[in-house]
Amino acid sequence: MTSSEPVTQFQKMAAQAGSHLVRCLDAVALADYIARHAGGTILFPSFPSGRRINLVELLRGQGCEVVTDHFRSAAPLAAAGVTGANFALADTGTVVLDSTEEPLRLASTFPERHFVLLDPRKILPDGLAAVGLLRALHRRRSPDFIAFITGPSRTADIERVLTIGVHGPRELHILLLEGLSDDPLES
Amino acid sequence: MPKQRARRYRRRIATALAAPRLQDALHRFGDAYLAARERAFAGLDFESLRREIVALKDEVGRDRPGYLAEFIRNAEAAGAQVFQAADARSANEYIRDLALRRGARLAVKSKSMASEEIRLNAALEGAGISVVETDLGEWIVQLAGQRPSHMVMPAIHMFRDEVAALFGQVTGRAEPPEIEHLVRVARRQLRQAFLEADLGISGANLAVAETGAVALVTNEGNARLVATLPPVHVILVGIDKLVPTLDDAARVLRVLPRSATAQALTSYVTWIRGPVPGGEGARELHIVLLDNGRSALADTPECRDALRCLKCGACANVCPVYQTIGGHVFGHNYIGAIGTVLTASFNGLEQAAEMVKACIGCRACVAVCPAGIDLEEIILHLRGRLGRAEGIGLAKSLVFRRVLRNRRLFHLLLRSAARLQKPVTRGGASIRHLPLYFSSLTEWRTLPAIAERPLRDLIPDQDEQLRAPRLRVALFGGCATDFVFPEIGLSLVKVLNHLGVAVSYPREQNCCGIPALYAGDPATATDLARQNVKALLADNPDAVITTCPTCTAALRKHFVDLLREDPDWAPAAERLAALTVDASVFIAGQINGEIDWPISPGDGVVTYHDSCHFKRSCGVWRQPRELLTAAGWRLAEMPRSDRCCGFGGSYSLTGHPEISREIAKDKINDIIRSGASTVATDCPGCLIMLRGALEKRGLKIRAAHTIELLAETLAGDAD
Numbered sequence: 001m002t003s004s005e006p007v008t009q010f011q012k013m014a015a016q017a018g019s020h021l022v023r024c025l026d027a028v029a030l031a032d033y034i035a036r037h038a039g040g041t042i043l044f045p046s047f048p049s050g051r052r053i054n055l056v057e058l059l060r061g062q063g064c065e066v067v068t069d070h071f072r073s074a075a076p077l078a079a080a081g082v083t084g085a086n087f088a089l090a091d092t093g094t095v096v097l098d099s100t101e102e103p104l105r106l107a108s109t110f111p112e113r114h115f116v117l118l119d120p121r122k123i124l125p126d127g128l129a130a131v132g133l134l135r136a137l138h139r140r141r142s143p144d145f146i147a148f149i150t151g152p153s154r155t156a157d158i159e160r161v162l163t164i165g166v167h168g169p170r171e172l173h174i175l176l177l178e179g180l181s182d183d184p185l186e187s
Numbered sequence: 188m189p190k191q192r193a194r195r196y197r198r199r200i201a202t203a204l205a206a207p208r209l210q211d212a213l214h215r216f217g218d219a220y221l222a223a224r225e226r227a228f229a230g231l232d233f234e235s236l237r238r239e240i241v242a243l244k245d246e247v248g249r250d251r252p253g254y255l256a257e258f259i260r261n262a263e264a265a266g267a268q269v270f271q272a273a274d275a276r277s278a279n280e281y282i283r284d285l286a287l288r289r290g291a292r293l294a295v296k297s298k299s300m301a302s303e304e305i306r307l308n309a310a311l312e313g314a315g316i317s318v319v320e321t322d323l324g325e326w327i328v329q330l331a332g333q334r335p336s337h338m339v340m341p342a343i344h345m346f347r348d349e350v351a352a353l354f355g356q357v358t359g360r361a362e363p364p365e366i367e368h369l370v371r372v373a374r375r376q377l378r379q380a381f382l383e384a385d386l387g388i389s390g391a392n393l394a395v396a397e398t399g400a401v402a403l404v405t406n407e408g409n410a411r412l413v414a415t416l417p418p419v420h421v422i423l424v425g426i427d428k429l430v431p432t433l434d435d436a437a438r439v440l441r442v443l444p445r446s447a448t449a450q451a452l453t454s455y456v457t458w459i460r461g462p463v464p465g466g467e468g469a470r471e472l473h474i475v476l477l478d479n480g481r482s483a484l485a486d487t488p489e490c491r492d493a494l495r496c497l498k499c500g501a502c503a504n505v506c507p508v509y510q511t512i513g514g515h516v517f518g519h520n521y522i523g524a525i526g527t528v529l530t531a532s533f534n535g536l537e538q539a540a541e542m543v544k545a546c547i548g549c550r551a552c553v554a555v556c557p558a559g560i561d562l563e564e565i566i567l568h569l570r571g572r573l574g575r576a577e578g579i580g581l582a583k584s585l586v587f588r589r590v591l592r593n594r595r596l597f598h599l600l601l602r603s604a605a606r607l608q609k610p611v612t613r614g615g616a617s618i619r620h621l622p623l624y625f626s627s628l629t630e631w632r633t634l635p636a637i638a639e640r641p642l643r644d645l646i647p648d649q650d651e652q653l654r655a656p657r658l659r660v661a662l663f664g665g666c667a668t669d670f671v672f673p674e675i676g677l678s679l680v681k682v683l684n685h686l687g688v689a690v691s692y693p694r695e696q697n698c699c700g701i702p703a704l705y706a707g708d709p710a711t712a713t714d715l716a717r718q719n720v721k722a723l724l725a726d727n728p729d730a731v732i733t734t735c736p737t738c739t740a741a742l743r744k745h746f747v748d749l750l751r752e753d754p755d756w757a758p759a760a761e762r763l764a765a766l767t768v769d770a771s772v773f774i775a776g777q778i779n780g781e782i783d784w785p786i787s788p789g790d791g792v793v794t795y796h797d798s799c800h801f802k803r804s805c806g807v808w809r810q811p812r813e814l815l816t817a818a819g820w821r822l823a824e825m826p827r828s829d830r831c832c833g834f835g836g837s838y839s840l841t842g843h844p845e846i847s848r849e850i851a852k853d854k855i856n857d858i859i860r861s862g863a864s865t866v867a868t869d870c871p872g873c874l875i876m877l878r879g880a881l882e883k884r885g886l887k888i889r890a891a892h893t894i895e896l897l898a899e900t901l902a903g904d905a906d
Contacts, residue, residue: 013451017451017452017454072465076378076382091451092451092452094452100463100464101464101465102415102463102464102465105411105415105463105465106415109408109411109412109415110412127437127440127441127452128434128437128438128441130437131433131434131437134433134437134458135397135398135433138398138400138433138458138460142264142265142266142460142461143265143266143459143460143461143462143463143464143472144265144400144458144459144460144461145414145415145457145458145459145460145463146457146458147411147455147456147457147458148452148455148456148457148458149454149455150451150452150453150454150455151454152454153406153407153408153454153455154406154407154454155323155324155370155406155407156340156448157322157323157324157327157340157341157342157343158323158324158327158342158345158347158350158366158369158370159212159346159347159366160215160216160219160340160343161366163366163367163370165370165371165374166323166370166373166374166406166407166408166409167321167373167374167377167378167381167407167408167409167412168407168408168409168411168412168454168455169408
């Protein structure tokens with residue numbers, strides 16, 4: 001059952017939070033979008049939905065420079081990071097990513113651009129609905145580093161003027177594609 | 188020495204007041220916050236949300252050791268090393284020793300108020316470890332050598348050109364004062380620190396007992412880098428951040444960002460359990476659970492609700508005193524109302540004394556606190572403790588104990604003052620200029636004259652009022668209505684008589700005692716409570732009407748609290764409380780839409796000022812507006828109608844008149860913005876302030892009590 005309501009609300013709230021949201025026709029279109037917006041080297045950690053659509057090959061096929069190991073040394077020079085998402089929250093436009101593995105953390109925190117692959121079937125209504133999943137993620141094994149990401153990094157510390165892009169990514173691109181994954185315990 | 192301390196504090200206040208840029212920053216911030224907060228909570232039931240927070244925080248309070256043990260167990264099972272720091276010293280020692288053992292030269296920090304509390308940076312730097320703040324606001328104040336002036340926005344008091352100058356010192360270049368550019372500079376400069384640091388130190392917003400995880404609620408992304416890049420991560424978290432379950436954590440998250448920064452959710456909420464994998468060598472996570480006075484606070488019944496605090500900063504954002512003097516003056520490690528309470532608890536009453544006295548008691552904080560903490564009540568309790576510890580001053584002591592408690596003497600002095608004041612009132616209703624030493628009191632407002640004849644002399648007997656009244660009520664005038672504005676009392680009699688209600692004025696009634704209570708003399712307040720309970724119940728009235736909401740709060744709440752332990756008086760106090768009702772509420776109840784409000788419609792446009800105690804102690808704001816509208820007035824709301832007028836009782840005379848002045852100025856400006864020719868209020872105290880400030884500025888706007896305006900629309904004789 002694809003309920004369109006959470007998706008619509010998610011799109012609206014994600015946009016309000018400053019995210020770029022794209023509904024992709026297929027994996028090729030998704031790769032094309034990333035290729036056009038990456039602006040440089042792409043950090044690409046290994047994650048199930050990415051593997052499922054062979055995204056690394058697709059991106060390299062588009063002429064992108066894709067880094068798949070030695071992330072620590074590559075991170076300072078990368079322009080973009082690509083990850084999946086475990087699930088998402090519609091009421092705040094939030095994507096949730098279990099980023100315990102360091103490559104995932106580096107890809108989602110260091111470069112200026114973060115591209116997130118999200119299957120719209122994994123969009124939940126709100127944070128309270130997500131507690132069960134959060135609990136399941138916590139119980140699997142430790143350690144855990146689970147990130148709720150709502151838009152790009154921001155600050156209003158100087159004169160209360162909102163500025164997008166501080167230490168975290170300056171741009172958050174959420175790419176919706178059905179068929180990526182139906183399991184909220186994987187990204 | 189209290190006197191020297193007070194003098195020093197006044198100098199700091201004066202410095203803050205004389206900094207127009209600070210004033211500008213604080214005002215813009217405060218005004219913007221109110222609007223943003225309203226949008227953030229739109230469509231949500233704030234009362235219900237905060238009841239949930241109260242419930243979950245109090246649940247932790249019920250068994251803090253148990254939840255602490257559960258958290259530690261789960262955190263350790265996930266591989267974290269947990270250290271319970273009893274105080275600042277042991278927390279600093281642990282972190283410092285850890286850093287030295289690991290050979291750490293550089294530490295990067297994300298925002299942690301707990302680290303400010305224990306002065307962690309100084310402890311580390313003393314051991315030769317460099318500490319770099321990475322939160323933008325924290326880095327700015329670090330470079331400036333200052334302390335943060337707000338919990339959530341540490342550099343709210345600084346401007347872009349100051350920041351540009353600071354950053355220029357770091358980069359060695361002239362940096363343009365453009366905010367986007369400055370943020371880029373910070374990103375570039377601090378990147379290297381993230382990569383090179385040996386140690387990452389962060390705070391945490393939540394510690395979840397169920398899972399042993401902490402949650403960091405952030406926007407900038409620096410906390411994530413601090414938690415992810417250095418090989419050792421230290422999380423310093425107060426034990427008050429504990430919540431029982433993930434569901435409870437989700438409840439806090441629904442409220443915290445909306446209250447703190449008016450966001451539905453921050454850019455990042457990061458759940459960290461155990462040390463993250465990565466890099467070379469073993470990664471470490473150390474969780475330092477900080478007590479530093481929190482358990483002791485839990486054992487203090489009057490103050491323990493403060494442990495519910497989510498550290499959102501809303502209480503400071505809405506505080507008129509904070510908006511006037513800022514967080515460096517109205518704050519210590521923590522700022523605003525919660526800062527006052529925590530400073531008293533963690534650093535001692537003496538350290539908090541001036542902040543306690545600087546609170547004007549407007550309860551704006553109580554209205555917005557998402558954790559349901561009655562901050563003003565706690566501060567009032569601290570005033571009592573301060574009064575016992577330091578005394579309240581000889582003059583006040585004499586006035587309260589020798590004069591106020593002795594009704595006949597008190598009233599005799601007032602009557603004498605009415606005669607002796609002629610040289611300064613010149614027969615008028617207000618004092619425009621006081622001479623010499625007292626001249627500062629009338630520099631920016633006029634003071635009311637004492638009425639030539641008090642209300643108690645003027646009010647007609649009940650039998651003269653009505654032959655066969657439906658109801659007989661007693662009027663508790665309060666000092667202001669009795670001796671300064673008797674016309675309010677006479678207006679009330681006129682209106683009530685019209686409704687078939689006769690009014691008696693029990694002559695034994697005395698001051699409600701609030702001035703003594705707020706000055707830290709609960710003993711006098713208790714004595715006055717007994718006097719008034721006896722006087723008002725003597726003739727068995729159907730109701731007791733008040734024309735001052737501060738008096739209402741006294742009769743309905745404070746008398747009951749003060750006499751609770753006295754079995755001879757407690758039941759009577761409860762009876763009086765049950766009988767007491769504000770004039771506007773009573774009239775609105777009597778009218779009930781049935782009686783045709785007669786004759787001449789009100790003249791022109793009126794704006795309504797919500798007195799602090801009326802709206803936020805008595806919970807009344809609709810009835811006066813309904814009455815005025817029913818009487819034919821056109822109501823034009825002013826912006827921030829419920830923001831304090833600056834009176835605060837003796838605050839505006841002897842406490843902090845310099846702060847009152849600024850608050851009153853803001854209120855007058857808002858009244859002007861309404862475009863109304865009249866401002867109505869239900870509090871004689873507010874009336875003194877508003878009339879005083881309006882008159883001194885030569886403005887033609889009239890300030891009047893709601894009851895006066897109602898009486899004017901009634902045909903027939905006045906008094």
